[in-house]
Amino acid sequence: MKGYIEDEEFGKIYVELRRGMTSVRFSYQSDGNLLMRAPMGVSLADLQRMVEMNREQLRRLPRPESVSFRIGQVI
Secondary structure, three states, X not given: OEEEEEEOOOEEEEEXXXXXXXXXXXXXXXXXOEEEEEEOOOOHHHHHHHHXXXXXXXXXXXXXXXXXXXXXXXX
């Protein structure tokens, strides 16, 4: 199941609930949005609590570098 939760600091945090997972994992997607992967059955309140409890660690997560290309640039 996929969805998102809104956060004042991080904006939309995309959520993927997966079968077989036993822990919650956070990472940044290539577009800069935060992604949270969690086990099936976790409630919305639990997800929001996880963000609050780990806010300081989330701020330190490495973010993808933005890369811009110009017309005619050879890649």
